[in-house]
Amino acid sequence: MPHALAQSIEIFTAILAVAGMGYFLAALIAARLFLNARQAPLPAFAPGVSILKSLKGLDPGMIDAFRSHCRQSYAGNYELLFGVSTLSDPAAAAVAQLQAEFPDRSIRLVECPQRLGTNGKVSTLVQLAAHARYDFLVINDSDITVSPRYIERVMACFAPTATSLEIQQAAIQIDSDFSTCQGATLEAAEKLQISGKIGEIHPSGPKGHADFAAFTARLKSCPDTKRPFESASTSFPPASLVVPQMQQRESRALAPEERLSESSQAHANYSQQVGLVTALYRGRAHGTLPSRFESLGIATDFQAGVLLSKWIEGGLRYGLGSTLAVRREALEKIGGLQVLVDHLADDYELGARIAEAGYSVALSQEVVETSVPPYAWRGYIDHQLRWARTVRDSRPWGYVGLIFTHGLGWALLNLLASGLSPLSLWLLGLSFFLRLTLAMTVGAEVLGDHQVLPNLWLLLFRDLTAMGVWVAGFAGHTIIWRGDCFTLKNGKLHKAS
Numbered sequence: 001m002p003h004a005l006a007q008s009i010e011i012f013t014a015i016l017a018v019a020g021m022g023y024f025l026a027a028l029i030a031a032r033l034f035l036n037a038r039q040a041p042l043p044a045f046a047p048g049v050s051i052l053k054s055l056k057g058l059d060p061g062m063i064d065a066f067r068s069h070c071r072q073s074y075a076g077n078y079e080l081l082f083g084v085s086t087l088s089d090p091a092a093a094a095v096a097q098l099q100a101e102f103p104d105r106s107i108r109l110v111e112c113p114q115r116l117g118t119n120g121k122v123s124t125l126v127q128l129a130a131h132a133r134y135d136f137l138v139i140n141d142s143d144i145t146v147s148p149r150y151i152e153r154v155m156a157c158f159a160p161t162a163t164s165l166e167i168q169q170a171a172i173q174i175d176s177d178f179s180t181c182q183g184a185t186l187e188a189a190e191k192l193q194i195s196g197k198i199g200e201i202h203p204s205g206p207k208g209h210a211d212f213a214a215f216t217a218r219l220k221s222c223p224d225t226k227r228p229f230e231s232a233s234t235s236f237p238p239a240s241l242v243v244p245q246m247q248q249r250e251s252r253a254l255a256p257e258e259r260l261s262e263s264s265q266a267h268a269n270y271s272q273q274v275g276l277v278t279a280l281y282r283g284r285a286h287g288t289l290p291s292r293f294e295s296l297g298i299a300t301d302f303q304a305g306v307l308l309s310k311w312i313e314g315g316l317r318y319g320l321g322s323t324l325a326v327r328r329e330a331l332e333k334i335g336g337l338q339v340l341v342d343h344l345a346d347d348y349e350l351g352a353r354i355a356e357a358g359y360s361v362a363l364s365q366e367v368v369e370t371s372v373p374p375y376a377w378r379g380y381i382d383h384q385l386r387w388a389r390t391v392r393d394s395r396p397w398g399y400v401g402l403i404f405t406h407g408l409g410w411a412l413l414n415l416l417a418s419g420l421s422p423l424s425l426w427l428l429g430l431s432f433f434l435r436l437t438l439a440m441t442v443g444a445e446v447l448g449d450h451q452v453l454p455n456l457w458l459l460l461f462r463d464l465t466a467m468g469v470w471v472a473g474f475a476g477h478t479i480i481w482r483g484d485c486f487t488l489k490n491g492k493l494h495k496a497s
Contacts, residue, residue, distance in 0.1 A: 006417060010424075013414035017427045020407015024434035027304040030311035031441050038365045042152065045159030046076030048134035049151055049325075053082050054112075054124035055091035059143040060286055061371045063094050070102040074151040079106035081131055083124040087111050091142070117341025118486070118493040126337045137331065139324040143371040144281070150366050154325045157277040157362040275330030275359025276351055280306065281322035282449040283372040290380030293462045295372045296455050299443035301466065305405065306363075307442065309398075316361040318394075319351030322368050326354065333357045342492040344481070345390045349491060352394075367447050381469070382480040388473030393488050402470055408435045408460060409467040435459065 051069060059065075069080055082095045087109075095109045112127035125139060138154065140146075147153075280303050283295035310316050324347055331337065334353040340346040351361050375383065392399040411424075411431035418424040439459060443452035477487045478496060485496040 010414060010417040013410050013417055014424070014427065016403065016410035017407055017414050017431055019404045020410055021427075021431055021434050023308075023404045024407060024431070024438045026312075027308045027438055028434075028441055030307040031304065031438070031446050033311060034307050034363075035446060042156040042365070043159035043161075044075075045155050046074060046152070047136050047155060047158070048076055049074075049078040049136045049138055049155065050132035050134045051078060051080045051138045051140070051151075052125055052128045052132065053080070053140065053142055054121040054128070055082055055084050055095070055142050056089065056120065058090050058094065059371060060373060061145070061284070062091070062142055063097065065143050065145045065371070066094065066098045067101070068145045068147070069150070070098065070105050070107075071148055072146075072151050073148045074155075076151075076155070077106075077134070078151055079108065079133060081108050081110055081128050083110050083112040083128040085112060085115075085120065085124065116338060118495065119341050119343060119346055122337055122340045122343070122346050126341065129331075129337055132328075135328040137326050137328060139326070140368070141321055141370065144322055145284075145369040145371075147366065147368075150368065153366040154277050154279065154323060154364045157364055158274050158325075158327065273327075273330075273359055274362045275327055275354040275357065276319055277323065277325040277362045277364050278316065278319040278347075278351065279323035279364040279366045279368055280447060281320065281368045281370050282443075282447040282451075283370050285372050285451060285455075286374040288374045288376065289458075290375040290377050291372045292451075292455055292458060293465060294375065294380060294383070295449075295451055296439075296443075296458055296462050297466060298370075298372075299447050299449045299452050300439035300459065301405065301463075303447060304438055304442045305402075307446070310363055316363055317352055317355045318348040319354075319361065321347035322370060323364065323366070324350055325364075326350070327359075330354050330357065330359050333359075344386075344479070344486070344488055344493050345394050345491060348390075348394050384466070384469045385472060386479040386481060388469050389477065389479055389488055392473050393477075393491055399473065406463065406467045406470065407431050408463045412460075412464070432460075435463070 116123040285295035
């Protein structure tokens with residue numbers, strides 16, 4: 001019996017180690033696809049932007065993070081709004097210092113005294129948003145440091161694409177040319193004395209378009225009937241473009257303003273508008289070993305998972321707290337920020353709700369930097385458990401699927417379960433190679449994190465710790481946040497008794 005159990009564990013861990021290698025390979029492909037897409041030139045789009053930051057106390061490197069937002073090479077206008085629950089908060093003095101250093105920037109400090117829910121950060125952001133001047137809002141944490149092209153790169157994701165503009169123009173032109181060609185067809189048919197065949201042509205819809213396209217092609221080839229068609233400015237566009245529009249058309253004749261309205265509606269169906277833009281991030285460690293563990297995990301594990309989910313799911317369905325840039329109209333459509341005041345994973349929830357409302361969520365070319373506190377081990381474990389249980393609550397099956405991301409840990413367990421068999425040694429070696437490759441590709445190449453390479457020797461120990469946290473994440477709903485104890489249920493926070 002013990003031998004059978006050991007053999008079962010060996011087989012089970014071998015399967016998971018192989019699956020883990022598959023995950024590493026898939027994540028590498030996703031990273032390469034992102035790197036290729038990042039080479040595309042940025043469209044010129046520079047609307048007014050309001051940057052909102054909720055503050056509480058002082059974080060390491062916070063003032064330098066603020067300064068990076070003031071040094072933007074952005075063609076449009078932007079403002080920075082900082083919110084505190086009370087003007088006696090130490091962060092208020094940092095904002096005053098920033099205003100003195102950058103007098104030409106629009107920087108405002110707003111007192112936000114109302115506590116609208118258990119999430120104090122979102123409560124502040126709700127009150128800040130009411131003071132924002134512009135229709136594009138950018139929300140990020142107080143410790144986020146950005147490059148001088150941050151706003152430019154984020155706003156570029158909201159720019160209308162050339163394809164969508166062409167489709168909009170084509171949809172309007174279709175109505176004009178279809179009517180012109182329909183009249184020309186009738187006129188030409190009378191000349192050829194084949195008007196009886198006109199009755200066989202379906203009067204509207206995709207079949208009507210196909211019938212007229214075939215019929216007019218024949219007429220246009222005849223010298224006597226060519227001239228009536230020369231007034232049409234375009235030929236019939238592809239059926240793949242027209243059919244969705246024609247399916248909305250009734251058989252009756254439409255007035256010009258009605259045709260314009262239908263064309264606009266068709267354009268809305270063709271091009272899903274970007275409602276939210278988010279960004280990858282790297283962590284800047286501060287001294288302690290737990291701080292380096294977390295920074296390494298952000299760069300080599302979490303961000304790799306984001307890129308893979310974007311590839312597999314055909315786009316993101318959530319946001320990252322490092323950057324949440326949102327259209328005001330999209331925010332209003334989901335009920336505003338106030339619907340998130342009791343949610344812990346407000347960044348995830350905001351992106352998910354905007355995606356559900358019919359908008360797309362884009363991933364910017366920009367990579368920002370967050371400051372990782374100099375944790376002691378207890379603080380590190382509390383923070384990791386909060387992340388783990390938040391993911392489990394937001395995406396339960398996705399959290400279960402994280403079993404395949406711990407390939408290196410499973411390969412090590414397989415080595416022990418097999419008694420150092422040659423196969424298990426081969427699995428461990430290959431798994432370790434793929435894990436290192438993924439860490440260097442995502443951490444060093446995608447994120448530009450210069451701390452990754454010096455800390456690679458910690459990777460195995462960090463992965464084993466993360467595996468233990470993942471298991472512990474199943475063991476309860478309690479989290480520690482800013483020193484307070486909460487229970488997490490259906491995405492909402494409840495103060496623990």
